[in-house]
Amino acid sequence: MGRIREALVEQRDVLFEGACGTGKTLASLVPALEYGRAAGKTVVITTNVHQQTRQFIEEARAINAQEPIRSVVFRGKASMCHIDVGYEECQALRDTTRELVDKQQDIAELEQRESELLDASKDGNGEAAEARGAVMEELDDLETSIEALQEERNICDRYYNNLTGDTDEFYSWLYEDVRTPDDIYEYAHEANLCGYELLKDGMEGVDLVVCNYHHLLDSMIREQFFRWLGRDPEDIIVVFDEAHNVADAARDHATRTLAERTLDGALDELDECDDARAESAANVVGAFRTALVDTYEDSFGFGEREAVDEEWDDVSIDREEGRDELSVAFLQAYTGQGFDTDLEEALALGEELDRRYEQAYKDGETTTRKECPTLTAAAFIEEWMESSVAPGQYPVLGVRRTETGVVGRAELYTCLPRQVTEPLFEELHSTILMSATLRPFDVTEDVLGLEEPLTMAYGEQFPEERRRTYAVETPALFASKRDDPAVQETVGETIEDAVRFTPGNTLAFFPSYAEAERYYHRFSGDSTPYLDEPGKRAEELRQEFVADDDAVLFTSLWGTLAEGVSFDDDDARSVVVVGVPYPHLDDRMEAVQRAYAGAFGEDGDDDAGWRYAVEIPTVRKTRQALGRVIRSPEDFGARVLIDERYMGSNHAELGDYSVYSSFPAEERSEHIDIAPEKLKFAMLNFYTDMDSWGGDPPTP
Template sequence: MSDPAPSESAADPDQRTVPRAGLDAAWRDLFPFDPYPQQVDGVERAREVMDDGGYLLLEGACGTGKTLIALVAGLQAIRDGAGERVFAVTPVKQQLKQFVTEVRTLNRGREEPFAGLVLVGKGDLLPYARTGAFPGDGGVHDASSRMREMTAKLVSRESTLSLDVAPDALDGRIEVCGDESCDRLSYSEGRCPEHRGERDEEAPWYDPLRAEALCELVESLDGPRLKTAGESAPYPADPPHTRDVLDVYDGGDLPAGQAGYFDPFYARFFADEGWVGFGFERGEAHVLDADAVVAAAVDRGVCPHESMAALMPEADVLVGNYNHAFDPKTRRLTREKAGVLDDGTLLVVDEAHMLEERVRDLLSETLSLHALRTAHRDVTLAREYLSGTGGAPGSDPETHRRHARKALSDFSGVDERDLEVAQSFLEWLADAIDGEVSTYLREEYGDWQRRFREGSLPEADHELPLRDPEAVETDRLTAAAREAFADDVWRRMRDVGAAVAAVHDDDGQTDRTPVCDAVGTLLWRWGTADHARYFREVELEYSEKALEDTTLPDWASAYNADLVLFNCIPQEPLARVFDELAGGVVMSATLEPFDVYRQVSGLALLAEDGRDGGDEDGADAGDDDRVPRRVETARYGLGFPEANRASWVLDVPPFTYRNRGDPVVEYDGMTRTRRAYASALVRLARGHGNTLLCLPSYREAEWAVEYLREHVSKPVLRDRSSDSSETDAMLARFFQGDDTHRVLVTSARGTVTEGVDYRGQRLHCAAVVGVPYANTATPRMQAVMNAYGRTFSEEGRETGFETAVQVPAVRKSRQAFGRVLRGYDEVGVRVLLDRRYLAGTPRSVNDLLGEREREEFSAVSPDMLDLALERFWGRQRQA
């Protein structure tokens, strides 16, 4: 399908809004105020594309109102039957909040408000995680998994654990085993598990009466109650333990693997059989955010995370981050558990210029040496079970053997010989990683052990490429494995891993959670994924620690090692995601060049030839029966008066590493190029109002801060790579509504140049120093450029450097200077400091700017910058 020219808003820029009363549009009652002309056009275009199940690539300058365009178009599409829900995803927390604000604005005054739900992770929802009461070491995921597994054992229909309740509890609803020789409680069943016979496959795996009895036991425990989100739970502040609820004298009487902490909130969800007990009315303007979900769920004693999942299918608008739509693990839960990522879902991708970079990381896979060794242990134990020689002291080896052989018989393509080969292969692979790391450390540091003991070993991480990143060839591990084993050893690991996992899962005498299934799948991917699109390496993370395991390599005391299967170009996985959904809007202030974006996002695969984006191992899989999807583009420039802005390119030498030299603060010690930039930054910082200066890196930003504080009277604030709370505090200082103007210095590749709202008088000048290229010296980036060069060489782009590095860098610049003008009456200056932004200069990036930007930005010489600033602000004072 051809790519039509992007539409440009043809509305009169001096026409501020279009009266809703005069709109002949079905969606006009959805809009909360009179829309801008470009918003009217944008909604109509998005609706038209959504009706055809397509995607609209929408580039709109800051202030266009892209969020409202997408939401109103999507909600009208739901009305018209073109979808069931809108799912908006963004990688920027500020933008997530903006979506929530807009949905609430749309809902206010409506008799039938739209149901909105914000999706967040377990750490923000699980009550014991929020209060810091999770027991043991490890993160939220590990702790919650352990507690949930124990909860599942307590509420399972097949559980033989006796809760400390009387038969007349729960108003006499608890059953006693119907077998004449047994007086055990059977809860909602007629007989206990020992006398039940065949399990009813239609009944759920859990017993709601067991779960209800468990919750009542926990409610009766002494101690202060858990409090979070302004609500008090019916359960204790500390997680309960099985010894608190089982009919045993003390914890020592509990069977192995059946003693531990559990989650009563999770149990209550099963006691109520998935009934949440609250709805969207508990959220402000019918939108449930994390605090609202937690408050409502904690008040009832039900799990907030499970409540969120249960409410997802009922929501009209879902708001989340990229993980919910594109991360394979999170997506699987969103799609399969909640059932909301399907052909009824209209997707809105916000800040879409980040999609390629963020998803590349999400779709890359890692395998730690620890996981590899654990998988080896899984296989070893499975082989012992199969031989009748395995099991913990006191267990019955014959029972292990019987369970193992039964489980293995379900895998027709896997036998005991395959397990033996897999065990040897995992041993070989661990030794191969050891060899790679040991060789690298010797070559890099010589006697690295001595340096480590002395404390002189740099605390740095390292990439160990397993092939030339600028070539397409088989990596060393894959090639060596083919010599040591059969050619299909990597492929076989997926089947073996699944079979071994089944052996452990079906064994009735152990509580082991195997990792071999996941490890086997990753090794299968490693051996089958395309070598041009996937780059293989060993990643070393510095992590000093004491080692108790003498079987580990000596370098493990200083480093963690991971195998990394890095996804260089994620267009095909993205195409699969887009193709599963009903259509939508992919939007940003910076998507141009559209031809590049269509390719790297995978949308061109949907539009051009009907491919489905390939199969799971990265190979292309054509689908001649699939109808190509409609993919169109729309572009809206600044719809504000041009007289309110000045746009300049400062004609100074390129701010490259070679030109600028070291970041010295003494003027006499600077290179000529750095002097030119230092002088220009001082002039900009001394100018009118609040000034945002965006350097190509945080290191250069540090230099600018130090220099400006010596030469500028305004307060100079420094942004650095930090957590969100520190960044928010810094921005609050910059936005203070007093008479003092400030300078904020940051990296153009940082967080405050994207998704932050500098509305009104918050910002008067935004300047970008240099072209903020990513570091191209790393093996991964070299592999990415190589993959892009090979994939897009026929798309009119000469090199992988242009597609993979230059285009994203210029988008970063456009995002940064786009902060300054957000509304019709706002006034500001946009400056690009580097002559490479001019047309016709060596290594020019001018053609990568937006079309309107190429027209508006004019060259200014350094000696004329003061005069240009004075004249512009003088005109504004006279207006």
């Protein structure tokens, strides 16, 4: 805590790695809050894991019980809106509602003035009588304007009540404790108020804000978010939890897409538009649509079009030299005075149409706030032609099947996260990035664009004798080996041994949901098997699993249960990681590797691209999974790595295929290399030493 506070005084960033369950949140939050209060800063703690948000709220409540702090938990408008309107509609409703309230306030002031002038005129003041006439005339105009507003234009009754009612009681309630967005929604629902707008108005100058990553990583949202806080960026300290996820989240927030449907909507809009610029706009938008469709249609080989399903699938359009295939197709399809000139006219027309749609909604001419596809399309095409050749940008096409057939979209994928994070870190006072898996620090610094941060690493803080980490000598589960019946038999038997010789529940993590399902169906042990499936609520499954006392949960290392979720004590005794969870190595991932190699390698060193983009993030996934168990000094458990690539004894023999050296030194020193048939004896002895068998242990 002392080192973190010193770093904040010096306006330095902090990279803080600590083993799971050792108290990173409080160790970061307490000095940040203490310094923030002394220096007039606001602390923002952010995560992309729902479980961690709940934990932050509990921590903040515990702090507030000892030392009162003003805290808010912020969530996006979509989940807090009582009338379920979109962002643009909400903005228009706010404007017209505030305009109504402003006019009503003007009337109240004029009525007061009129009363004063009436009294003066009764006393014989001729100038007052003349002035009163002018005030009465202005009052009539305002009342007429208000009647028109109320009859013809859209307003939000709940926001109106915010502006005209007494909200002191709400804010007293808000700051008595740490209120969740659901708490605020319920309060506002009962009081016929807009809780989202009340929350925004109540954020100025607070001590602590809990929010999601996107409030910081999305540049447009961030600008508004800081304005609601009433703070300049240099007066904000941000604590990023699960900070090993920041790179992927930043990449996702920087990615831009344009769907074929939006292009069709823009062409329909322009076809109906009576404006001289519409022809130029349609010319450039139409050329891009033609290029988009032609490019993905030309990419299909025999039977590939029929194989397209409902999920977006990438079509590679990148070329070794020059522009991508979509850009080339666009330049070939375009004919006219110059696409730059046509784009300027398209953007100008789109902006004007967008203003018209907003005014029409405010005036009550439409019941919804219409979007402007021309503006969206023109802005994206301009960015595509400017940025698709920039370093770190990967242009790609996507296709999927809809009810009307195959459709496409263009996507600008950002390969280098620091293009998003570096400007953010530079403008903030300081950041604290904490995780159980941030090392190697030099890689994190490079990827996120940090300059000379304070780095701190605290390994396993709990008694070493209460844990074991076994690296089992099963065949390396390369994709080419996974369907081998002999490999499946060895792996399946090893899993069953690990489960059988665990006195309680076992977590089993796999490189994919498909592999998890494969071994779920192969499992024939006495423990109750549970299967985590994509697209289904994992929290309900987790609760069922932890309520059991002899179960095994089969899930993916890329799922929601592999990090940010605690399985304390009897919730899970052993954790099994099967295979090395390398991501799907498609063209997109290869683009990321090339970008990393170019940015961080020496003389085009491709190894840097693999290490930064693939191997280190993959090992972090495994380390996160291992951290789901052993969460306190009294806890105990076994971690089982089923794949010879985790072993230290054959590290040199496997060469580049080994991942042993990617673990921090103190972690890999605990890897106990073991043959599959000996695992059950080792686990039996360990759990016997822990005196954890309720009765007679199983017999090997």
